[in-house]
């Protein structure tokens with residue numbers, strides 16, 4: 001029989017990507033009753049289901065680690081069931097003059113297994129295969145969310161919510177304004193390959209993990225249901241085209257190189273984000289913000305470091321929703337920096353802490369003294385200001 005279920009929590013996290021997992025772990029470890037809602041059956045979002053298997057750097061490229069906490073914990077979790085290891089220079093201590101950046105390549109399946117373990121230990125109530133479909137909001141306060149799964153539809157109530165859906169689905173379903181950006185075509189795949197370098201699992205299994213295509217001329221906003229299908233189909237068509245071309249030219253053959261896995265979610269970079277109380281803008285690297293909750297590095301270049309303002313996690317129009325991951329309020333070049341895996345985990349941890357405090361006080365996130373979030377972040381091992389990492393700056 002179709003069931004209409006209803007449950008109450010201190011906080012509900014929407015989206016079990018890297019950001020949502022970090023948020024749920026941070027909140028559950030503070031003793032909160034947490035529900036984590038994920039529409040697929042895998043944790044990790046783009047990093048696992050989307051086969052984006054490069055954990056971009058926690059360091060500035062000049063030997064200084066800038067991102068710690070749950071972000072570093074998840075980087076290490078991705079290595080737990082193999083293969084690979086963290087770069088040697090980053091094993092022994094901090095601030096080593098190290099050529100290589102503190103980044104890793106991980107097996108998406110190993111990452112899922114490790115996240116399963118961390119989440120099970122944390123005591124979160126886990127809702128896999130469950131889709132957020134609506135939100136009930138009164139005077140800027142979300143009272144409950146409607147979710148759908150095999151049982152039917154149900155309501156999850158909470159005092160605070162984290163929007164870690166990647167696409168700001170929760171904020172959007174409340175009717176709050178959400179800026180949208182377009183996407184270049186991309187599709188990352190897992191391949192078996194006996195040829196060439198880059199073997200992640202070499203030498204015994206000899207499977208390689210290969211990045212897919214990017215076509216800058218094919219742009220879609222990833223929040224139009226129809227266009228998401230077109231995007232995914234076009235990505236797979238491009239992959240087929242490349243494979244066929246390589247087979248036909250003799251560059252590779254179907255026995256020694258073939259597809260193992262294609263992404264089970266659309267590889268969309270920028271979709272919808274919250275309209276935050278503050279929007280991080282291009283050129284704000286090295287800028288100090290009084291309300292910074294963490295520090296991250298620009299993955300594209302060395303020596304560019306950013307503080308992350310608390311206000312960029314707070315949707316202007318909502319009182320008890322905190323954003324995390326690639327849907328926080330950052331724009332253009334700043335969005336490029338904040339949307340990646342290590343930063344998603346960092347903002348996830350901050351969002352989980354914030355939502356815990358909001359739930360505890362039954363207050364508005366906008367009224368919460370940021371010093372409390374900063375203190376909790378520091379206690380969890382995260383520097384919150386650049387000056388803590390670079391004395392004299």
Ligand SMILES: Cc1cc2nc3c(=O)[nH]c(=O)nc-3n(C[C@H](O)[C@H](O)[C@H](O)COP(=O)(O)OP(=O)(O)OC[C@H]3O[C@@H](n4cnc5c(N)ncnc54)[C@H](O)[C@@H]3O)c2cc1C
Pocket residue numbers: 014015016017018019020037038039040043044045046047049052053054055056130131132133164165166167169186187188265266267268269324325326327339340341342344
């Ligand atoms: C092509 C491409 C290449 C990239 N390359 C890299 C790279 O090399 N290194 C790197 O660090 N980053 C890279 N990124 C960025 C990075 O992968 C993501 O931005 C990051 O993983 C975002 O994490 P997230 O948790 O914020 O969002 P997501 O990973 O998008 O997670 C959101 C989760 O919410 C779930 N969800 C969504 N809507 C709902 C709903 N309505 N109900 C329930 N659940 C829902 C999704 O299933 C998903 O699990 C790349 C991204 C793309 C697209």
